Amino acid sequence: MLAIIGRPNVGKSTLFNRLVGKKLALVDDRPGVTRDRREGEAELIGMKFRVMDTAGYEDDDPASLPGRMRAQTEAAVAGADAALFVFDARAGLNPLDEEIARWLRTSDTPIILVANKAEGKAGDAGINEAYALGLGDPIQLSAEHGEGMVELFDAMRPHL
Numbered sequence: 495m496l497a498i499i500g501r502p503n504v505g506k507s508t509l510f511n512r513l514v515g516k517k518l519a520l521v522d523d524r525p526g527v528t529r530d531r532r533e534g535e536a537e538l539i540g541m542k543f544r545v546m547d548t549a550g551y552e553d554d555d556p557a558s559l560p561g562r563m564r565a566q567t568e569a570a571v572a573g574a575d576a577a578l579f580v581f582d583a584r585a586g587l588n589p590l591d592e593e594i595a596r597w598l599r600t601s602d603t604p605i606i607l608v609a610n611k612a613e614g615k616a617g618d619a620g621i622n623e624a625y626a627l628g629l630g631d632p633i634q635l636s637a638e639h640g641e642g643m644v645e646l647f648d649a650m651r652p653h654l
């Protein structure tokens with residue numbers, strides 16, 4: 495199982511849908527942190543694996559976002575073989591990204607750092623910032639345009 499994590503609006507669901515290739519029903523509708531968790535069977539360059547999207551707090555009170563996001567992210571990461579930590583390379587890092595990175599550095603689950611929205615050169619500054627997160631080299635990706643999928647595949651393959 496591969497988990498897709500990161501703050502809202504970085505493109506997690508866009509990446510999930512690209513990997514799964516279709517829209518999927520909710521698999522867990524319990525209230526709380528797992529409310530909008532989606533899981534599906536993904537295929538990338540002939541490799542099949544299960545993938546989990548995390549979400550479900552966008553329309554809630556922003557004041558309590560970090561706590562709920564942390565609980566959901568930690569649960570997803572704990573149950574995963576590897577996690578794709580997605581950030582928005584165009585927007586650059588924000589304090590929430592840095593907070594998530596701090597939790598992830600203490601995790602035993604392998605983390606693959608993904609610089610999304612990096613089509614063209616618009617993400618270059620954000621990608622350079624991301625080396626400082628201490629989570630390895632970022633994979634440059636455009637989930638929307640399907641760029642960087644071979645590099646993503648190479649990073650994921652050892653963990654699946």
Ligand code: GDP
Nearest residue numbers: 502503504505506507508610611636637638639
């Ligand atoms: P999530 O909240 O992390 O699940 O993010 P979404 O997948 O819902 O995407 C948030 C917004 O970012 C949407 O408007 C997407 O169309 C946009 N987006 C996602 N991936 C990309 C990308 O690779 N490039 C650009 N430019 N926009 C993207």
Ligand code: MG
Nearest residue numbers: 506507548549
């Ligand atoms: Mg989403």
